[in-house]
Amino acid sequence: MREFIVEADGGSRGNPGPAGYGAVVRDAATGRTLTEAAEYLGTATNNVAEYRGLLAGLRAAHALDPGARVRVRMDSKLVVEQMSGRWKIKHPDMKPLAMEARSVFPPDQVTYEWIPREQNKQADRLANEAMDAGAKGGQWSPSLSRADLATNAGARTAEATSAGAPTAEPPPAATGAGADRTAEAATAGEPQSSAVAGRGAAEVASESAAASRTAEPAPAEPMAGGPAAESTSAGAPTAEPPPAAAGAGADRTAGTASAGEPPSSAGESPSSAAGAAAAVSRAAEAASGSGQRPAAAGGQRPVAGGQAHPSTPGWSAAPDLGAPATLVLLRHGETPLTPQKRFSGSGGTDPALSAAGREQAHRVADALARRGTIQAIVASPLARTRETAGIVAARLNLDVTIEGGLRETDFGAWEGLTFGEVRERHPDDLNAWLADPEARPTGGGESFAETAVRLAATRDKLVAAYQGRTVLLVTHVTPIKTLIRLALGAPPESLFRMELSAASLSAVAYYADGNASVRLFNDTSHLRP
Template identity: 65%
Template sequence: MREFIVEADGGSRGNPGPAGYGSVVIDAATGETLVERAEYIGVATNNVAEYRGLLAGLRAARELDPSATVHVRMDSKLVIEQMTGRWKIKHPDMKPLATEAARILPPGQVTYEWIPRERNKHADRLANEAMDAGKRGEQWDAGAARAALEASASTRTLPEPAGPPGDAAAGAAKAREALAQGRASAATATAAATSAPSAPSATTAATAATSAPSGTKAEADLRAARTVATPTASQPSTGWSSAPDLGAPATFVLLRHGETPLTPEKRFSGSGGSDPSLSEVGREQAERVAASLARRGTIQHIVASPLARTRETAGAVAARLGLEVTVDDGLRETDFGAWEGLTFSEVRERHPDDLNAWLADPEAEPTGGGESFAATATRIAATRDKLIAAYAGRTVLLVTHVTPIKTLVRLALGAPPESLFRMELSAASLSVVAYYADGNASVRLLNDTSHLRP
C-alpha cells in the first residue's frame, strides 16, 4: 500500500482578506514531491484558506491512489485539532469544510499531525504564490507546475530541501520518520475524523476575532494562542498542572534604542533617512538599561538592527554583559520615504492624502516609495521565525525600533494593525515576548522604563 504525506497551508491578507492556499503531496517512501496545488480563493479568513488547502491536498492524494494511507501535516493547530475530533467546530464556515475533508478518504486511511510553521515552508510558499497571483488579477499557474512535476517524475529527481543538495536518501528517511511519528501520535484519533464537525471540545476566538493583515500568513501563525480547548467527555480535563512540558521558550527581550536628536521632536526616523546616532541623553539611557540587564543576568545573546542608533545601544549592553552583537537587517525600522526627518504636522501639511491613506490602510506606503506596515509585518514575522528557530529555549536581547517592537507585540496578541497606533513605546524601553514550541506566544512586558529612573 502506498503512503503519502500531505502538507497544506493557507493564508489571508486581512483575515478576512485576499486569501489563497497551497498543498503538497509527498511520497513517504522516497521523499519525492508528487503534486503541488495552489489557488487564489478571493476574500476569506485564514482558517477557511487552511481548510481549503487541506481539501486540495486530500483530493490530490486520492487522485494519485485512493487506497493509499495519508499523513496530513499542517501548522494550523485549529484544523488539526478539529479534524482529529479533539476540538468542537462551532464556526459555520468551518463545519462544511471539515465534513467535506472527512469524506474524501476513509478515516482509517488518514492521520493528522501539527508541525511548527518553519517545517511547513513548501505549502506556505505555494499559498503566498497564489495570493501574489491574485493580487495581479491572475490565478496560480497550475499547468506549469504540473509540467514541472511531470518532468521531475520522468527523471526520478528527488527534492533537495529535505537534506543537503542531492541527498535523496535523507529526504526519504525524513519523510518516513515523520509518517511513523504521526501514526504513533494519531493512532487513537483518526477514527474521530468523520465526526469532527460535531465532536465536543473547543471554542476558538480566532474565527470570531479580526486578525492583522500581512504579506504572508505571518499573523495567522499564533492562532493557537487565541484558541481555548475544552475537554471532551472521553478526554478528561488536564488543567495547567498536567499540561505537557514544552520546554523553555525562546524569550525575546525587546529594547528600543536610546534617544537620538530626532526623538524629542517626534520626527519620523526610519531606515531611509540620515541614520542618526544617539544623543547624549540616549547614551545615558543605553548605559542605564545596560546596568539593569547586567543585574538581571538573564540575557544570553544580543541581536541588533543595522542602524547606528541600535548598534550603539546594543554595544553599551554588550560591553556590560561580555557578549557579542549579531546584526540582523530584518530588525531595521520601517522606511518612511519622503517623510523621514519630518514631524507628523509637517507630513500632514505636505502630504495630507498620503498620510490619511497610511493611517487607514496597512498596505499604504509613505510618500516617495516608503515601506507599508503590511510589508514591515511580513519582514518582521520572517525575522521572528528565523530567530525563534536559531535561539530556541534561549533569552535573546533584540535591540531594534518602535515599529518592529510594536509589530512583534501585535502579532503575538493577534491584534489588528490599528493597534500599532495605540501602543506607547518610549526610548530605551523594554518589552518581552516568549515563544513556545507549540506555536503559542506570551507577552510578558510592555514599555518598561523603570530602569531609566535615577
C-alpha cells in the same frame, strides 16, 4: 514559453486547529509532476492554509522557470475568486498572503481556475500527509510522500473501472483537505462556494521552510512555505474550539465566522516599575519555572523544527514543554530625531545615537547586567541599534548578531518629517496609511502589512534558534509593537494605540506549543535617576 499547472490545497482539523497545505507543480504539456511541496503549519484556520499552499506552489513554479506561464487550479472558490480580483479580500489575515502570492509572478503570467475536489486529490493528499506528520510531532518528508503514487493509482483504478475491471470498495468519504466546504464562504461574507480553506494569520505573517520534492534526478532543495502569517493573527476562536476533524478539511462550516472578528486579549506586564532587569528576570522565571502558562490569544505559529501543537485558550499545565524562548525587546536609545518626533525608518539618514541616547544605553546595560539573564544579543543593522547593542554587549561580555529582519519600517518620502509636516504635504496618503495596513507611505515605502510579514518570519527563525534561552533583541518602534501585537492577536490598528519610549524594555515568552505570553511592555524604570 513554458507552461506549468499549479494545484494547491490546505485545511485545518478543527478550524482553527492543526493545519497543513499541499501543492503540486505539473508540466502542462505532459501532465508530469515536477515538484511537490507540503508543510505542517501548527494551529491555523482553513483559509490561510489554502493561501499558504497557493504561495508555496507559485514559488515552486518560479524556482523552475520564472518566465513560465502558470495555470493555478484549486477547489477553493474563495481563493480563486479573490485572486482573480472578482471578490474583495476582507479578512486582514489573508490580505498579506494574497499580496505575497501576487508578487511571485507578473500578473499577466498567472490565471486561476476553480476545479472540483475530485480533480485536486494530489494536493489534498499532500495537505493530509503534512497534518498527519504534525500529529506525530514531526514535519512532512518528501521521501515518505505517497501522494503522487496514490493519485496515479487512483487514476489507474478509475481507468480500469471504465474498462470493466473490478475495483475495491471505495474508502470512507470526507476525510480530505477539501471535505464539507459549502458554508464557509458564506460565513466569511463572500458569495457561497463549494471550496474554501486556509490558515488564520498574517502570523500572515511567519515564513517557515516548507519541504519539497522534485521529479528531477538531483536531490530536492527545501522551498519556502510562505509567510507566517500568522503575522497578523486574528484567527483565534472566541469560544472553545470544536474537536479536531478526521481530515484536513472536514467540518469547515464555521471557520471563517470565528476568524472574522479579531480576538480581544491582553498580555501581562508588571504593574509597578521595580526595575527593568528585575521585570525581565521575573518574566523568564515565570515562563520557565511553574510549568503553567497562558495560551496565546492569536492562534499559533510554526515552532522549532516545524513541530506545533493545538493552542487552547486559557491557562493550562504543560510541564513537558520546557523553558520558552524569551525575547527581550529593547528599543534603541534616542537619536537627534527622536525628541523631535520625526519619522526615522530604514530608508532615511540612519542617524547615530545622541549623547542622551548613549546614556540611556549605558543605563539599560547596567540594569541587565545586575540580573544576568540575557544569554545572547541580536540587533537590527541600523546604526542606532548597532550602537545601542554594542554598549549593552560590552557590559554583558556578549557578541552581537545582526538580523536584517529586525530593521525599522521604510517610511519612504516621510523620512525625516514630523507627523504634522506629512499631514500638510501628503494628506491623502497619510489618511490612507492610518486607515489601511496595506497602504504604503508616499514614495513607495513599506506598509505595516509588509512589515508584519517580515517580522513574523524573523520571530519564527529566532524562536527556533533560541528555544529555552533568553535573548535581547535591539530594534525599533514598529518591530517591537508588531511583535507585541502578534503575540496578543490584536488587530493592525492597535499599533497606533501603543506608546513605546526610547530605550524601553518589553518581553514576550514563546512556548514549544506555539503559545506566546507578553510579560513586559514599555518599561523605563531603569532610566529614572
